[in-house]
Amino acid sequence: MANEPEHIEGRAETAPPQHTTLTPGGPVTAAGGEVTGPPAVRIQGLWKKFGEQTAVHGIDLTLPAGRFIGLVGPNGAGKTTTLSMVTGLLRPDAGKVEIGGYDVWQDPVSVKSRIGVLPEGLRLFERLSGRELLGYIGRLRGLPGEEVDKRAGQLLDVLGLSGAQHKLVVDYSTGMRKKIGLASALLHNPEILFLDEPFEGVDPVSAQTIRGVLERYTASGATVIFSSHVMELVESLCDWVAVLAAGRIRADGPLAEVRGAAPSLQDAFLELVGAQGRGAGADLDWLGGGRAR
Numbered sequence: 001m002a003n004e005p006e007h008i009e010g011r012a013e014t015a016p017p018q019h020t021t022l023t024p025g026g027p028v029t030a031a032g033g034e035v036t037g038p039p040a041v042r043i044q045g046l047w048k049k050f051g052e053q054t055a056v057h058g059i060d061l062t063l064p065a066g067r068f069i070g071l072v073g074p075n076g077a078g079k080t081t082t083l084s085m086v087t088g089l090l091r092p093d094a095g096k097v098e099i100g101g102y103d104v105w106q107d108p109v110s111v112k113s114r115i116g117v118l119p120e121g122l123r124l125f126e127r128l129s130g131r132e133l134l135g136y137i138g139r140l141r142g143l144p145g146e147e148v149d150k151r152a153g154q155l156l157d158v159l160g161l162s163g164a165q166h167k168l169v170v171d172y173s174t175g176m177r178k179k180i181g182l183a184s185a186l187l188h189n190p191e192i193l194f195l196d197e198p199f200e201g202v203d204p205v206s207a208q209t210i211r212g213v214l215e216r217y218t219a220s221g222a223t224v225i226f227s228s229h230v231m232e233l234v235e236s237l238c239d240w241v242a243v244l245a246a247g248r249i250r251a252d253g254p255l256a257e258v259r260g261a262a263p264s265l266q267d268a269f270l271e272l273v274g275a276q277g278r279g280a281g282a283d284l285d286w287l288g289g290g291r292a293r
């Protein structure tokens with residue numbers, strides 16, 4: 001078990017990190033294409049309790065820059081709680097998170113200008129149209145109006161939302177909300193994109209579109225960190241994986257390393273979270289609507 005949490009100190013004066021080599025628009029890429037500089041995310045001793053329940057148990061985790069990273073775990077594993085703390089949406093009980101070398105709680109402006117976030121339960125400005133939402137968010141991010149309009153138009157087009165751009169967000173479907181949320185998170189061209197279950201409620205055609213956008217984004221050296229339960233998806237998209245169960249990291253590293261000798265990530269995952277051999281429904285001897293009652 002990890003050590004007991006030490007309490008977070010009060011917010012210190014903003015100080016530039018000592019070792020950052022990230023540049024606006026993405027991490028530094030060396031001649032060989034290798035991404036240099038600080039990791040995308042460094043988490044040390046992260047804890048979160050809700051009442052008596054510990055949701056996140058002293059996590060230590062380093063996620064490299066320039067990768068497509070999957071954070072996987074069963075329901076209630078602590079993925080959303082972890083992502084919320086990492087992106088500055090939820091204050092941890094203890095621990096430290098750095099993004100690109102900047103402390104999330106001591107230097108939130110530097111961090112937030114470098115990241116894009118698609119949070120769980122996406123709260124959007126419902127009474128704006130999709131187009132207005134992007135216009136508003138782009139200007140909040142400090143982009144010039146013309147640039148915002150150009151990028152908004154392109155994102156709406158690529159994500160298949162052009163036809164619904166003047167519709168109020170409150171009238172968007174679940175999948176359309178994910179897509180407009182993704183467009184909002186990408187608009188300022190962040191270095192690191194955090195996505196909580198980006199493919200949940202998204203149809204296969206839209207999922208393919210989102211994949212294409214994310215693959216293009218990471219090809220430039222940017223980092224995607226997303227949570228998912230869908231192992232096939234993680235296996236086909238990610239080159240780095242972290243497995244979380246009961247608030248603890250069970251494995252992390254390059255996909256091939258985490259998968260090990262298992263035939264698939266799904267098998268490796270079931271073994272890591274201790275779910276193998278659990279008889280699905282073995283105790284439900286009453287269940288079987290097709291049989292005589």
Ligand SMILES: Nc1ncnc2c1ncn2[C@@H]1O[C@H](COP(=O)(O)OP(=O)(O)OP(=O)(O)O)[C@@H](O)[C@H]1O
Binds near residue numbers: 053079229
């Ligand atoms: N605001 C809250 N108040 C109380 N308990 C919470 C709160 N948020 C999360 N929890 C608890 O913390 C644990 C981790 O939840 P979390 O939402 O982080 O898991 P998750 O891995 O994202 O799950 P899922 O895959 O089902 O979305 C769960 O047991 C959950 O009930």
